[in-house]
Amino acid sequence: MEKICDVSGCNEERFKTVPADLARKAFSLKSDKTKVHLCKAHYKEYKKKTKQDRDIEKMGWE
Incomplete structure (x- = not known):
């Protein structure tokens, strides 16, 4: 069974x-x-949209 992206409406690997x-x-x-799981396109978009949140999390400032 091929695993697909978990974003609604996406059927990419x-x-x-x-x-x-x-x-x-x-x-x-x-x-x-x-x-x-995210496909390549959604992963790229995820990185852009969550950059600030991920940076704050790394610093431990939640």
Whole structure:
């Protein structure tokens, strides 16, 4: 079984796994898991949309 992207309406093959809470800020997701799979295009968009949140999380300023 081929794994596909967890973004609603996308049927591309998965590329990366990311935390679902950050991915929900950028996309509407198919599942309520703690980690989700994104295709290459959605992963690139995810990185752009969540850069500030990820930087804050790395610094421990949640």
